[in-house]
Amino acid sequence: MQLSGRLQRARALGLAGAALLGLAAGSARAQVVEVDARGTVFVEPSKTSKLTVVTPAATVAAQPAEWLDVHVAYEADIVSGATEAIKAGPIADVVTGATKFSDVRNEFRGGAQITRRDTHLAVDYSYGTESDYHSQGLAVTAGTDFLQKNTQLEIQYARGFDQVCTTNFAPSTAPSGRTRLDSSKGCFTKDPLRASRAVDLDTFQVGWSQAWTPVFATQIVLTGGLQHGFLGNPYRGVVIAPTGEDALENHPENRARGALSLRGKYFIKPISAAATASFRVYRDTWDIVGETYELEFEKYVTQAIRLLVHARYYHQNGALFWSDDYTGGEPSHGPRGQYWTGDRELSPLSSYLLGFRLLAGMQGTPDHRIFSALLRFQGSVAFDALKTNLRDFTWSGKTPDDTLAGMLTLGVRGEF
Amino acid sequence: MTKTLSLSVLLLLALAAGACATVWPEQRAVLADPTMRFEGEPGENAAEEHVLENREASFGGGSVRGGGCGCN
Numbered sequence: 001m002q003l004s005g006r007l008q009r010a011r012a013l014g015l016a017g018a019a020l021l022g023l024a025a026g027s028a029r030a031q032v033v034e035v036d037a038r039g040t041v042f043v044e045p046s047k048t049s050k051l052t053v054v055t056p057a058a059t060v061a062a063q064p065a066e067w068l069d070v071h072v073a074y075e076a077d078i079v080s081g082a083t084e085a086i087k088a089g090p091i092a093d094v095v096t097g098a099t100k101f102s103d104v105r106n107e108f109r110g111g112a113q114i115t116r117r118d119t120h121l122a123v124d125y126s127y128g129t130e131s132d133y134h135s136q137g138l139a140v141t142a143g144t145d146f147l148q149k150n151t152q153l154e155i156q157y158a159r160g161f162d163q164v165c166t167t168n169f170a171p172s173t174a175p176s177g178r179t180r181l182d183s184s185k186g187c188f189t190k191d192p193l194r195a196s197r198a199v200d201l202d203t204f205q206v207g208w209s210q211a212w213t214p215v216f217a218t219q220i221v222l223t224g225g226l227q228h229g230f231l232g233n234p235y236r237g238v239v240i241a242p243t244g245e246d247a248l249e250n251h252p253e254n255r256a257r258g259a260l261s262l263r264g265k266y267f268i269k270p271i272s273a274a275a276t277a278s279f280r281v282y283r284d285t286w287d288i289v290g291e292t293y294e295l296e297f298e299k300y301v302t303q304a305i306r307l308l309v310h311a312r313y314y315h316q317n318g319a320l321f322w323s324d325d326y327t328g329g330e331p332s333h334g335p336r337g338q339y340w341t342g343d344r345e346l347s348p349l350s351s352y353l354l355g356f357r358l359l360a361g362m363q364g365t366p367d368h369r370i371f372s373a374l375l376r377f378q379g380s381v382a383f384d385a386l387k388t389n390l391r392d393f394t395w396s397g398k399t400p401d402d403t404l405a406g407m408l409t410l411g412v413r414g415e416f
Numbered sequence: 417m418t419k420t421l422s423l424s425v426l427l428l429l430a431l432a433a434g435a436c437a438t439v440w441p442e443q444r445a446v447l448a449d450p451t452m453r454f455e456g457e458p459g460e461n462a463a464e465e466h467v468l469e470n471r472e473a474s475f476g477g478g479s480v481r482g483g484g485c486g487c488n
Contacts, residue, residue, distance in 0.1 A: 040463045055463060148438045205476070209454060214443040219454045223476030261477030263454060267446045274451035282474035290474035298451045306451065316473055345473050353468075357460065382460055388471060407467060409460055 032375065034061045038411035044081075046402035048098045051081035069113040077105040077130075085180065086246050087342025088239040089325020090397030103184070105130040111139075118145040131184035132165040132234065137201075152209040160201030163188070166234040167248070168195040178248040180237040199229035215267040225257040238342045242327045250339050252321075257284040273299035282316075288346070290316035308357040315350035322346050324392045344400070347393040355384030355407075376415040383408050 036059040044051040055078070061071035082098035111124035121142050128135040143154035165187035169178040181187075186194045207221040231253065237246035261280040268275060276296040283289050291314070298308040321339040324347070359380040364370040370377045388403045439447065446452060455461070461478070469475050 036459055038459050038463075042467060057459065057463075059459070148440065149444075150439050203476070205478075211439045211444070211447050214439050215446050217447060217452065217454075221477050223478075225476060257475060259474065259476035265452055265454065267449065267452055269446070274449070280474070280477040282476065284473070286473075288473045290472065292474065292477075300451075314468075314472060314474070319473070345471060349472075351472065355464075357457070359457070380457065380460070384464060386467070386471070405467075405471075407464070409463055411457075411459060 032063055033416045034413065035059070035416070036061075036411070036413045038380075038409060040407060040409045042405065042407045044402045044405040046400075049082045049084060049400075049402050051079070051083075051402065051405075054078040067115050069115070071109075071111055073109040075107045075109075077103075077107075079103050079105070083235075084395050085182075085235055086237040086239060087249075088244075088246075088396045089323070089327065090394055091242065091325045091327050103130050103132070105133070107135075113141075118149070119143070132181070132187045133162065134188065135160060135162040137161070150211040152207075154205075154207045154209075156203075156205040158201075158203040158205075160199070160203075162199040162201065162229075163196045164199055164230050164234060166195050166197055166230060168193055169248075175250040176240060176247045178250070180246075180248045181234045197230040199227065199231065202226040215269065217265050219261070219263040219265075221259075221261040221263075223257075223259045223261075225255075227255040227257070229253060231255060232341070233343060236342045238326060238340045240326045240340055247340070249341055249343065251341060251343075252286065252339055255284055255286055258282070271299065273297060286346070287320035288316055288318070290314065304361055306359045306361075308359070310353075310355055312353040313350070314353075316348065318348040318392065319346040322348070322392070324394055344390055344393040348391040349388055349393070350391070351386060351388040353384055353386045355382065357382035357409075374414045374416060376413075378411075378413040380411045381409070382411075 038057050040053075040055040040057075042051075042053040042055070055075060057073070057075040059071055059073040061069065063069050080102040082100045084097070085099045105128060107126060107128040109124065109126040111122060113120055113122035119142070122140070124137075124139045124141075126135070126137040128137075137158060137160045139156060139158035141154060141156040143152065145152045165181065165184060167179050167181055185191075188194075188196060202225065204224045205221065207219060209217060209219045211217045232249035232251040234248070236249040238249055239246045259280055259282040261278060263276060263278045265274055265276045267273070274297075276294075276298075278292070278294040278296075280292040280294075281289075282291070292312065293314075294310065294312040296308065296310040298306055301307050319341065322341060326340045357380060359378065361376065361378040362370050362374075364375050364377075366375065369375060384407045386405045386407070388405075390400060390403065393400065465478060
């Protein structure tokens with residue numbers, strides 16, 4: 001019944017998208033229609049908990065009128081692997097094993113942008129579904145250019161209306177008595193053993209881009225976010241007693257988050273290359289502070305081929321209630337008896353990312369189209385390697401071995 | 417705290433005043449180059465951000481449109 005409802009919604013969205021594009025293509029035969037298709041493979045090797053995510057994605061965009069841009073997009077995450085369902089620390093004598101899992105997330109997006117002179121207004125909608133999580137998002141963006149287009153301001157508000165499946169524990173059940181999900185079977189149905197819980201997401205963002213000289217520009221972006229609802233992992237249990245008893249991960253129900261980014265771009269004319277330096281600082285009400293440093297260098301190898309290399313370093317401290325082991329008695333400070341987590345992303349960590357992207361483009365004309373159809377064609381290949389150093393996190397005292405990941409992306413884009 | 421805030425406001429005002437130094441439309445060829453766009457390749461950036469947001473506690477501060485407008 002639920003599946004049928006979801007299929008109907010997906011079909012309705014597909015039909016709406018097709019109608020929108022039909023309208024766009026029909027009234028815009030002389031205008032540009034852009035098709036972007038890409039596939040990403042993410043692999044995190046491990047002896048026990050390997051993770052593979054394959055992500056095909058496609059976007060079709062059109063400009064039915066000079067002042068109007070519309071787009072529809074589809075993306076899937078095909079996830080397979082294994083993960084430890086119960087987090088234990090080094091003190092409790094508990095050995096946990098990895099459990100295999102697989103899931104598919106489908107996401108549909110659509111949006112439109114109106115541009116009038118120096119101002120634009122955009123609205124985007126997204127709908128995502130997987131066996132244990134539903135999401136809907138609405139974003140409104142407004143921006144303007146002024147001072148001879150050297151200054152650009154953009155402001156955005158996004159609202160997420162998500163639903164996560166959990167076991168059907170009553171709100172009055174003590175957190176230590178709540179159980180984790182063992183599978184997504186029965187989720188979003190009338191199964192009395194399952195419940196759907198809301199996750200509300202509000203995100204505000206404002207950006208200021210400034211061109212200072214003909215070869216130098218900067219950008220400042222300020223982001224604020226509010227999360228409310230069930231913010232844990234419904235599958236994850238955490239050992240909270242020395243005798244090995246576990247309970248569903250218990251996170252606070254509210255989280256306010258803020259980030260400030262500074263970027264600078266400089267074009268080095270003698271070598272036809274752009275260099276970018278970025279810095280971001282992040283803080284939230286779970287007392288996590290994170291800093292990100294990034295360098296990027298993109299150079300024209302030939303007139304049609306660009307090579308980008310980038311390096312990124314990130315580090316954060318752990319959440320206020322983070323502990324690798326919740327069975328070792330009362331902590332000297334912090335609310336670690338009230339909340340518990342098995343989420344390694346809330347532990348102190350640092351990470352290094354190194355990657356490259358090779359992009360080749362061909363430019364045609366209305367009289368001389370590429371492959372007899374395209375005004376412009378672009379192909380790209382990108383690879384990123386990510387190494388994470390977990391400073392505290394262990395599985396029953398053992399350091400995880402799934403800390404090196406690789407991501408390969410292939411993309412093509414054509415303009416008709 | 418108040419001193420830091422005042423210094424930050426002064427710095428922002430100084431930067432904003434500097435913004436009045438105009439780059440004329442005929443000088444914007446380089447700024448319009450794809451390598452000078454802050455948003456880069458949005459599809460690839462979104463895939464990378466998706467991975468990182470699932471492996472770190474931080475979020476936000478992503479690139480917004482800007483920097484590479486050669487329109488005049």
